[in-house]
Amino acid sequence: MQPIDALKTALEIELERVPLSQVRSAVHALSKRYHQQTDFGALSTEEVVAYGAFRMTATFHAIDAAFEQIKHRLGTEFRPRHLLDAGAGPGTSMWSALGHWPSLTQITLVEKEPAMIRLGKRLQSHSVHAPIQNAKWMALDLTRPLPDIDADLVVLSYVAGELSHEQRHPLAHRLWSQSPRVLLVVEPGTPWGFAIIREIRHGLIRQGARIVAPCPHDQACPMAEGDWCHFARRLSRSRLHRQAKSATLGYEDEKFSYVAVAPTLNASPVAIEGRILRRPLAGKGHVALSVCTTDGVVRKVLTRKDGPRYKTARHLRWGDPLP
Numbered sequence: 001m002q003p004i005d006a007l008k009t010a011l012e013i014e015l016e017r018v019p020l021s022q023v024r025s026a027v028h029a030l031s032k033r034y035h036q037q038t039d040f041g042a043l044s045t046e047e048v049v050a051y052g053a054f055r056m057t058a059t060f061h062a063i064d065a066a067f068e069q070i071k072h073r074l075g076t077e078f079r080p081r082h083l084l085d086a087g088a089g090p091g092t093s094m095w096s097a098l099g100h101w102p103s104l105t106q107i108t109l110v111e112k113e114p115a116m117i118r119l120g121k122r123l124q125s126h127s128v129h130a131p132i133q134n135a136k137w138m139a140l141d142l143t144r145p146l147p148d149i150d151a152d153l154v155v156l157s158y159v160a161g162e163l164s165h166e167q168r169h170p171l172a173h174r175l176w177s178q179s180p181r182v183l184l185v186v187e188p189g190t191p192w193g194f195a196i197i198r199e200i201r202h203g204l205i206r207q208g209a210r211i212v213a214p215c216p217h218d219q220a221c222p223m224a225e226g227d228w229c230h231f232a233r234r235l236s237r238s239r240l241h242r243q244a245k246s247a248t249l250g251y252e253d254e255k256f257s258y259v260a261v262a263p264t265l266n267a268s269p270v271a272i273e274g275r276i277l278r279r280p281l282a283g284k285g286h287v288a289l290s291v292c293t294t295d296g297v298v299r300k301v302l303t304r305k306d307g308p309r310y311k312t313a314r315h316l317r318w319g320d321p322l323p
């Protein structure tokens with residue numbers, strides 16, 4: 001059984017503990033918090049369950065998509081053993097990480113909200129995977145001094161935006177300088193979320209970090225003013241999901257921005273020419289791509305005359321590397 005299947009079952013069991021009407025108002029309160037980006041104080045029990053049931057699956061997919069690209073870039077030489085999730089919420093990233101890297105034997109989850117930790121512990125008890133069952137929680141505030149944790153995969157997902165500008169840079173720096181093999185930072189795929197990612201990217205490059213994904217280079221970000229680099233993952237909504245969100249569509253698109261960095265790219269990363277920044281537009285006999293490259297953001301149009309490159313391009317998706 002894949003870790004995600006156990007997670008889905010565990011979340012359904014959690015949801016049964018709270019009446020739908022309460023979940024509905026908690027979902028509403030949560031989305032208000034995240035849209036206004038102001039009140040990130042303590043969460044109620046219902047809000048924590050609502051987070052698990054209706055946000056965790058979305059953030060899971062964003063992290064999962066980023067992990068996929070890290071794995072593609074670093075190849076089989078990258079076999080992390082210890083995952084550190086900073087601001088883990090209910091422990092989202094471990095459920096994806098273990099699916100990508102069975103080499104993981106140790107998981108450390110740092111989280112300040114006791115209610116999130118309680119939910120995370122209940123969820124982890126449903127896993128059949130030892131590293132998830134034995135994942136260690138640390139009830140700590142990330143803005144205070146942290147103990148040295150010797151992890152080789154570090155995740156800071158949908159957390160930086162909850163910190164002040166003055167707090168997030170020292171934290172990214174600290175997580176980085178504790179010699180992680182790879183640090184992944186994820187934020188919502190909005191202009192605001194992207195601005196946070198871009199600043200962190202810029203700061204870490206100045207400290208010598210190399211970009212693993214999504215950028216195909218370590219140069220200054222070429223995104224034009226008013227535009228933002230983001231990607232999307234489509235996830236289906238269950239009936240309960242639609243009811244709780246008063247939604248009609250059977251799916252939702254989780255938009256996210258991210259950056260993954262490493263101290264070096266010695267592990268002979270897969271060379272990529274660019275990154276697809278928009279959904280490719282396919283017409284009769286041609287495909288138009290918006291691509292981030294070392295020459296900036298460029299539009300590439302491939303036609304039948306391009307032979308195998310055109311054939312490959314027809315299958316490319318938003319967020320994929322341009323081989």
Ligand SMILES: C[S@@+](CC[C@H](N)C(=O)[O-])C[C@H]1O[C@@H](n2cnc3c(N)ncnc32)[C@H](O)[C@@H]1O
Nearest residue numbers: 059087088089092111112113141142143157158
């Ligand atoms: C939006 S949730 C993201 C949870 C998880 N990383 C994910 O992607 O699903 C943000 C989490 O960061 C935690 N957090 C925010 N500031 C923190 C801090 N200073 N120290 C520890 N945890 C923090 C919050 O309590 C919350 O659980």
